[in-house]
Amino acid sequence: MSIVNHELYKVFYWAAxxxxxxxxxxxxxxxxxxxxHAIKQLEESLGITLFYRNSKGVAxxxxxxxxxxxxxxxHILISxxxxxxxxxxxxxxxxxxxxxxESLFKHYLLPFLEEFHQQYPGIGLSLIHGxxxxxxxxxxxxxxxxxxxxxxxxxPQLEVRExxxxxxxxxxxxxxxxxxxxxxxxxxxxxxxIILFSRNSRARMGITELFHGYGYELKPExxxxxxxxxxxxxxxxxxxxxVTREFVSKELEDGSLFEIQLDVQLPPSQVGIMIMRNMPLSxxxxxxxxxxx
Amino acid sequence: MSIVNHELYKVFYWAAxxxxxxxxxxxxxxxxxxxxHAIKQLEESLGITLFYRNSKGVAxxxxxxxxxxxxxxxHILISxxxxxxxxxxxxxxxxxxxxxxESLFKHYLLPFLEEFHQQYPGIGLSLIHGxxxxxxxxxxxxxxxxxxxxxxxxxPQLEVRExxxxxxxxxxxxxxxxxxxxxxxxxxxxxxxIILFSRNSRARMGITELFHGYGYELKPExxxxxxxxxxxxxxxxxxxxxVTREFVSKELEDGSLFEIQLDVQLPPSQVGIMIMRNMPLSxxxxxxxxxxx
DNA sequence: GATTGACTATAGACACGGTCTATATCTCCT
DNA sequence: AGGAGATATAGACCGTGTCTATAGTCAATC
Numbered sequence: 012m013s014i015v016n017h018e019l020y021k022v023f024y025w026a027a028x029x030x031x032x033x034x035x036x037x038x039x040x041x042x043x044x045x046x047x048h049a050i051k052q053l054e055e056s057l058g059i060t061l062f063y064r065n066s067k068g069v070a071x072x073x074x075x076x077x078x079x080x081x082x083x084x085x086h087i088l089i090s091x092x093x094x095x096x097x098x099x100x101x102x103x104x105x106x107x108x109x110x111x112x113e114s115l116f117k118h119y120l121l122p123f124l125e126e127f128h129q130q131y132p133g134i135g136l137s138l139i140h141g142x143x144x145x146x147x148x149x150x151x152x153x154x155x156x157x158x159x160x161x162x163x164x165x166x167p168q169l170e171v172r173e174x175x176x177x178x179x180x181x182x183x184x185x186x187x188x189x190x191x192x193x194x195x196x197x198x199x200x201x202x203x204x205i206i207l208f209s210r211n212s213r214a215r216m217g218i219t220e221l222f223h224g225y226g227y228e229l230k231p232e233x234x235x236x237x238x239x240x241x242x243x244x245x246x247x248x249x250x251x252x253x254v255t256r257e258f259v260s261k262e263l264e265d266g267s268l269f270e271i272q273l274d275v276q277l278p279p280s281q282v283g284i285m286i287m288r289n290m291p292l293s294x295x296x297x298x299x300x301x302x303x304x
Numbered sequence: 305m306s307i308v309n310h311e312l313y314k315v316f317y318w319a320a321x322x323x324x325x326x327x328x329x330x331x332x333x334x335x336x337x338x339x340x341h342a343i344k345q346l347e348e349s350l351g352i353t354l355f356y357r358n359s360k361g362v363a364x365x366x367x368x369x370x371x372x373x374x375x376x377x378x379h380i381l382i383s384x385x386x387x388x389x390x391x392x393x394x395x396x397x398x399x400x401x402x403x404x405x406e407s408l409f410k411h412y413l414l415p416f417l418e419e420f421h422q423q424y425p426g427i428g429l430s431l432i433h434g435x436x437x438x439x440x441x442x443x444x445x446x447x448x449x450x451x452x453x454x455x456x457x458x459x460p461q462l463e464v465r466e467x468x469x470x471x472x473x474x475x476x477x478x479x480x481x482x483x484x485x486x487x488x489x490x491x492x493x494x495x496x497x498i499i500l501f502s503r504n505s506r507a508r509m510g511i512t513e514l515f516h517g518y519g520y521e522l523k524p525e526x527x528x529x530x531x532x533x534x535x536x537x538x539x540x541x542x543x544x545x546x547v548t549r550e551f552v553s554k555e556l557e558d559g560s561l562f563e564i565q566l567d568v569q570l571p572p573s574q575v576g577i578m579i580m581r582n583m584p585l586s587x588x589x590x591x592x593x594x595x596x597x
Numbered sequence: 598g599a600t601t602g603a604c605t606a607t608a609g610a611c612a613c614g615g616t617c618t619a620t621a622t623c624t625c626c627t
Numbered sequence: 628a629g630g631a632g633a634t635a636t637a638g639a640c641c642g643t644g645t646c647t648a649t650a651g652t653c654a655a656t657c
Contacts (some may be wrong), residue, residue: 017310020382032634045616047634052615057389060584066624066633073399073586074392085378088314092374099367106366144439156366194522277409281608289653291353293366311644325605338645340605345644359604359653599657601649606651621636627629 015056022049023061024086027079031068037076042289093287098133099294107295108137110146111159112212114238118258120159127299134295143213150287156296161213162281167288174282174303178256179214181264181271186248197225204232204250206241215220217278218253225275242268255280308349315342316354317379320372324361328432391399391426400588401430403439404452405505409530411551412468412575422510436506443580447482449589454506455574460581467575467596471549472507472565474498476558479541487565490518497525497543499534510571511546518568535561548573 025171026046035192036046044156050069054061063074071079098104107127111120118136128136139155141147146158147166164171183190207229208215222229232250235241245252246267249302262268284303286292294302318328319339329339342360346352354368364372391397400420404413409431421429432439432448438457439451457464474493476483495514500522501508513523525543528534531551538545539560555561577596579585585593 015386017314017382022308033632042617043617043634044618044636047636048461048615051635057386058393060388063583064634068633072584074389077388077392078385081381081388085381085385086376087308088381090376092371092378093308093350095374096367157592216510249453267387286533289465290359291365294352324603326603335643336605337607337647340607341644344606357605359602361604505642557636601654601656603654604652609648609651613642615642615644616639617635617638617640618645619637619639621634623634624632626631626637 015053019053020082021086022046023053024082026050027071027075027082029068030070034068047297049159052127054301058084065199074120080238102131102295102298103133105133105293105295106135106137107299108139108155109157109159110139110141110149110155110226110298112142113140113188113254115159115257115282116140117238118255123299123303127302131298138276142211148286150285156286156293157300158285160283160285162283164283164285168284170288171283172286172300174284174304175257176281178220178278178279179277180256180288181251181273182242182245182268183251183271184246184248185249185270188269190271191269192272194274196274199225200251200271200273201227201229201294206233206235206244206250206252207231208253209234209237209240214255214303217280221275221278241294305563308346312342312349313375314379315339316371316376318348319362320368321374322361327361328510329486334377337478338543340398370537393570395424395588395591396426398426398588399430400586400587400592401432401448402450402452402592403432403434403442403448405435407548407551408432408575409433411548415588416596419479420595424588435504440578443578449579452576453576453578454457455535455576457578458575462578463581464578465593467577468550469512469572469574470551471572472511472546472570473549474544474546474566475538475552476533476564477539477541477561480544481562483564484562485565487567489567490515490520493544493564493566494520494522498522498535499526499528499543499545500524501531501534501546502529507546507548507573510548510573514568514571 022035026032026267027040032046033043059074060072061078062069063072124136139149141149143160146160149155150158219229233244235244241252241254242259242262244250251271259268265271284300287296315328319325320332322328326336326337329336330404353365354371355362356365368440417429432442436453439453442448443451512522526537528537534545534547535552535555537543544564552561556563577593
């Protein structure tokens, strides 16, 4: 192990670079005797004379020049590191990795991401798609800084903040126009082909459970893999899709889809922003979460 | 300029490398609280959290990992530098550059060089030929560590130690066998073709001056560029060579040359070992000079 | 659900040493 | 000879790096 105080190398670097102990002292905001003392200490620690001194300043000895060739590189690395740290601190560089579903990115996070990117263009953005359990494991592995998923999340290692509240609903296209402006029951709804999200999404589990609670079994006619397809299938008249209302606001507005009015209240769902408990956030992630609030 | 005490990076390096403040403390021969304090200090200086802590130890944050990528390289460089310094100190590596004439290397320094190289095989040897003024300028430029030339040397920037004493003399080969065992005068000598070293060597200047002191002018019939040729020419009977007796001991012994006995005493010449005054010697050079004494 | 062990954080005290001022010394230059 | 500018040395002081002691936290184990 090194016996030498690394701080002495910093002094050595400046003394060698400037060829003057006085100059080095200036650069280091020290006095000349301090630098003189530091160099002597370094020389004694190494057992080698590093400089020869004359009335004009100092010059490296052969051995000192060898040392300098290493210390210079080392010092430059540290300088770069410190510059990089300042950038990271000022959010001039860095990376923000977010886990979530495509639809949440598209319909919920996008405006925040846009604003964030505009303010901190140096920060790279990584959006990683996955199911809720996948995202949780990404979080634990450190592959994402934060996750955006549907509540509730119960993992004790995670800290969850509530985000926006969403409302799921059933929508249909022109083919089922006769259902428009009618209030229908769950039982009636089951007569129609239902289109659900294929994966074990929280939304699907919720609605299945709701039907179960009323004694019915919800079996989809069609299962699709994305919110985009849910919308498209409903528009084409293939059935009635269960979607998040906020994600089809455009289609509801232009009339290509309409919402089925039910006699029961469908449960709202909360978006949660997950981070690891007891793990400091990156500055970028921290700043981003502040924005969302 | 860096605000951070570089010693803190050493602590950071070990903490990051071992993933534990306690382990780092052990490696640094410190206590755990000291390391904890140092890391906190570093984090505050940079304004960035570098580790997250848990009951198992510490782990780098994103930003900490960035810092580590630089500090690790920097630290490795310093380690190599310190290893190299130890080598230089122990004379396991380094270089010894000596300036001198070919003949002095061959007939005077060779045995010392041999012994030195045997004891310190890690030290590279550089023998640089040149005239006395050339060697002096090499010394001043730092291109050689020490010079070995004929005395006297009067340069005030140089420090000269006396080496071996040499005796110049005139020698001839079989062709001038009639001069053998005769004592002859300078005037008589001038009747014969004289062979001198061509360059402005100290030896030639000395003998020319000696003749001048007696009222004669010494003009060589032949001028040659090396001691080897001086010997060869004399052996071939081309004339009488002025050489250093110690450099022709082999030829004097095997009878291919004999020394001309003069009625005046030729001045001896001293070998001097020159080093720069007020400039520390490299450890290798220092050690070598100790050997010569 | 106590208990134990391994780890880090905090508090407070002490002493070492890093830094300063003042001064000496040296060399070069005018 | 004197001045400018460089390094070396001496000695004093203050800061801070380091220690001991203790608390707090988490995880595993019985």
